[in-house]
Amino acid sequence: MTSPAIHIQGLRKTYVVSEREAGVKATLQSLVHRNTEEVPAVDGISFDLEPGEVVGFLGPNGAGKTTTLKCLSGLLHPTAGEVTVLGYHPWKRGKAFLRQITLVMGQRNQLVWDIPPLDSFELNRAIYRIPLSDYRRMLDELTELLDLGPLLRKPVRNLSLGERMKCEIAAALLHRPQVVFLDEPTIGLDVTMQRRIRSFIAEYNRRFGATVLLTSHYMADVVALCRRVVVIHHGRLLFDGELSRLVQDFTAHKTIVVQLEDTRANLRSYGDVISQDEGQYTLRVPKADTARITGRLLADLPVIDLLVEDPPIEEVIEVVFAQELR
Amino acid sequence: MSDLAALYLQQFKTTFASMLQYRASLVIWMIGHVLEPLVYLIVWSTVSVSVGGAVGGYSTQQFAGYFIVLMLVNHVTFAWIMWEYEYRIREGTLSAALLKPVHPIHADIADNVSSKLITLPLMLLIAGGLATLFHPQLAPQWWAMVAAVPALFLAFLVRFLVEWCLAQAAFWTTRVTAVNQVYFVLLLFLSGQIAPLTLFPHAIQVAAAFLPFRWMIGFPVELLLGRLSLTETLVGLGAQAVWVVVCYFLLKVVWNAGVRIYTAVGA
Numbered sequence: 001m002t003s004p005a006i007h008i009q010g011l012r013k014t015y016v017v018s019e020r021e022a023g024v025k026a027t028l029q030s031l032v033h034r035n036t037e038e039v040p041a042v043d044g045i046s047f048d049l050e051p052g053e054v055v056g057f058l059g060p061n062g063a064g065k066t067t068t069l070k071c072l073s074g075l076l077h078p079t080a081g082e083v084t085v086l087g088y089h090p091w092k093r094g095k096a097f098l099r100q101i102t103l104v105m106g107q108r109n110q111l112v113w114d115i116p117p118l119d120s121f122e123l124n125r126a127i128y129r130i131p132l133s134d135y136r137r138m139l140d141e142l143t144e145l146l147d148l149g150p151l152l153r154k155p156v157r158n159l160s161l162g163e164r165m166k167c168e169i170a171a172a173l174l175h176r177p178q179v180v181f182l183d184e185p186t187i188g189l190d191v192t193m194q195r196r197i198r199s200f201i202a203e204y205n206r207r208f209g210a211t212v213l214l215t216s217h218y219m220a221d222v223v224a225l226c227r228r229v230v231v232i233h234h235g236r237l238l239f240d241g242e243l244s245r246l247v248q249d250f251t252a253h254k255t256i257v258v259q260l261e262d263t264r265a266n267l268r269s270y271g272d273v274i275s276q277d278e279g280q281y282t283l284r285v286p287k288a289d290t291a292r293i294t295g296r297l298l299a300d301l302p303v304i305d306l307l308v309e310d311p312p313i314e315e316v317i318e319v320v321f322a323q324e325l326r
Numbered sequence: 327m328s329d330l331a332a333l334y335l336q337q338f339k340t341t342f343a344s345m346l347q348y349r350a351s352l353v354i355w356m357i358g359h360v361l362e363p364l365v366y367l368i369v370w371s372t373v374s375v376s377v378g379g380a381v382g383g384y385s386t387q388q389f390a391g392y393f394i395v396l397m398l399v400n401h402v403t404f405a406w407i408m409w410e411y412e413y414r415i416r417e418g419t420l421s422a423a424l425l426k427p428v429h430p431i432h433a434d435i436a437d438n439v440s441s442k443l444i445t446l447p448l449m450l451l452i453a454g455g456l457a458t459l460f461h462p463q464l465a466p467q468w469w470a471m472v473a474a475v476p477a478l479f480l481a482f483l484v485r486f487l488v489e490w491c492l493a494q495a496a497f498w499t500t501r502v503t504a505v506n507q508v509y510f511v512l513l514l515f516l517s518g519q520i521a522p523l524t525l526f527p528h529a530i531q532v533a534a535a536f537l538p539f540r541w542m543i544g545f546p547v548e549l550l551l552g553r554l555s556l557t558e559t560l561v562g563l564g565a566q567a568v569w570v571v572v573c574y575f576l577l578k579v580v581w582n583a584g585v586r587i588y589t590a591v592g593a
Contacts, residue, residue: 015591075421075591091589098427110422114344126336127426129329155347 004048005211006072011081013042013067024223030256035174042065043235050310051178054205054212056226060321061089064235065215066105069181071102074212083181083269098127100176104185110171111156117167118152121174127177141207143169145200169197174189174202182214192243219313227250231320238323246308250320254290257282258297259305270297279304284311333428337436338443345441356445359401360452366520367393367460382525387409391462392522394453396547400519401449401487403515405438406508411493412502413492415588424585431490439484455552465552473559480566485542497584512537518544526561528590538573541566 018036030085042064049055050209053064059065070076074097083090088097111120123162125135143149146166151159159167169185186194198221205212205225216222222229223244229246231239239246256271263279270293285293290308299301310316345352370389375380381387402534414420423430456462493506514520515540518531523531534540545562548554554562 068422073425073587075424092331093424095427101425103425105451112344114347119340119343121338126329126333127428129332160354176547233391247381 001049005051005086006049006213007082007084008048008072008207009046009082010070011042011045011068011071011083011173012040012079013056013064013071013076014038014040014079017306032261040235042232045232045235045237047230047237047240049211049213051211052205052209053228054214054225056222056229057213057215057232058222058229058317059232059238063232066183068232069103069213069215073096073101073181075103086187086233099175100177101179101181102172102175103181104169104172105182105183111164111167113157114155116153116155117148117159117171119155120171124171124174130175138176142173143201146196148168158251162189164194165189166197169200177318178208178210179213180210183214184216185214186216186218194221201225219317223313224256234322238320246320247313247316250323251311251316252287253284253311254287255309255311256285256294256297257281257307257309258283258301258303260301260303262302265301273323329446330432333432334436337433338440344445345444350353352445356448356452358405358496358515359449362399363393363400364456366529373459377524379540383461383524384522388463389495390460391464391551392547394456394460394462395464395550396519396543398449398453399478399546400549401445403482405486405489407434407486408489408493408506411495412500414494415497415499419589429519430439434490449570456516457529462549466550467552469533469556470549470554470559473563474550477549477559477563477566480563480570481542481546484569487570487577488538491573491577491580492582494580497587509563513539513542516540517542518547522548538569540568550576551587
């Protein structure tokens with residue numbers, strides 16, 4: 001058995017936050033005595049990633065995703081718990097460790113603003129000591145996969161958000177990291193660009209066998225890239241497993257789409273009617289009753305077509321995020 | 327080591343490329359660098375004329391020499407890291423730097439040196455112009471001109487390292503401007519920037535000898551004017567070297583402590 005690429009055991013990270021009431025009196029008091037409070041951002045989570053896995057890391061805003069990624073990349077020192085990435089302790093930020101990882105955060109720029117991306121890439125080649133032949137090969141591959149050709153020689157400030165993001169990602173991957181942390185890589189991008197970056201991440205993973213941990217608010221990213229997802233909420237682990245199981249576990253409902261001749265039928269007695277449009281009715285029914293209700297619909301009504309579906313993933317995630325911890 | 331050289335070379339190219347995008351702001355920076363010593367030059371020349379030709383051992387022509395050389399020395403040694411650091415922490419660019427497998431100071435040094443290389447020819451030209459206007463008197467010995475090379479290099483290092491250490495204050499406080507103000511006032515008076523140190527009371531001169539400021543600016547200026555003996559020069563170079571070593575270790579301690587705070591409270 002191979003050792004995991006990423007190992008997290010009981011990770012905790014608390015921030016000390018000073019707080020005070022509004023008002024003059026409270027302000028004066030705070031000069032003498034500061035009330036500080038320990039806020040746990042990550043509160044004891046554990047999971048492993050095998051080499052080459054692509055895992056979606058989900059949770060609502062403030063769940064602790066970015067804090068976890070920062071602990072994994074060495075930007076934050078864990079308050080407690082054990083974290084290793086490729087066998088290194090990230091917070092020591094050893095050179096050998098830093099050469100094998102990358103962290104891409106949406107909006108964060110490592111490209112130099114006033115010069116073309118190619119110059120920033122050259123700088124990264126020097127920083128990461130990438131041999132020239134490797135650099136050229138990697139640059140060619142990235143240029144092809146991300147369609148960077150026309151962008152490489154324009155000043156970064158003249159690039160659009162999506163173009164810049166593509167160049168950011170390329171800059172972050174030139175040294176061919178074995179472990180890739182992506183924090184909202186598609187945020188603010190249009191659908192076409194999102195799809196492009198998505199397929200690029202999949203291809204990078206396939207070509208180089210890299211381990212990828214990815215956060216995104218776009219479920220399409222997660223569905224396209226990750227078989228496995230880890231969900232955290234309030235700093236705790238809520239779910240760790242296959243995406244399909246997440247749907248099973250967290251939805252009590254299924255959706256039945258029925259097509260009838262009759263455009264004015266009343267199907268309320270079968271379940272919640274979510275929509276009806278030109279004879280197409282969408283019902284939400286309890287999962288356990290799906291078979292029974294389907295049977296009744298088919299027996300009672302002249303059904304032209306009938307489809308049983310899981311609710312859309314966005315809806316499932318909404319349900320998951322609304323959960324209180326059990 | 328050759329890897330580090332390659333890094334510096336690449337950083338030079340990057341800085342060159344991005345600075346050439348901002349020729350106008352470069353010129354504005356340089357105007358500031360010329361105006362400040364020019365004002366002191368005019369003030370002190372006027373004073374010396376009004377008291378009969380010399381103040382504290384400086385004649386009008388020697389004042390001209392002092393401030394024109396000071397302008398060049400200041401240009402070579404100045405750094406802007408203290409103004410930048412808080413922004414880096416606040417905007418998260420420091421995080422990006424921390425994820426790179428090299429110490430961020432290398433990029434700063436390379437950045438500083440390359441921008442100086444771009445602007446130095448113009449500064450020399452301006453110094454030449456001022457020389458024809460004010461007829462400065464300089465009388466450096468041959469060995470002083472030789473010693474000026476390491477003296478300037480060490481002056482740059484002392485100033486750069488001290489300011490890099492102080493910039494780390496941004497890890498502890500959000501009121502960096504206050505720290506900067508105190509530092510720049512001390513620098514102004516104790517480095518010889520506002521006036522040659524020999525014009526100050528003896529106590530201040532003694533204090534200046536034990537503080538780093540004189541070794542950043544005043545010492546190479548006096549050396550290039552030919553006002554120092556060989557012994558004073560060697561002592562000065564020694565003092566500079568000591569400050570470089572002290573700052574090097576101080577920087578290690580302060581940087582490590584700062585990063586520890588940064589990674590504890592949230593990057």
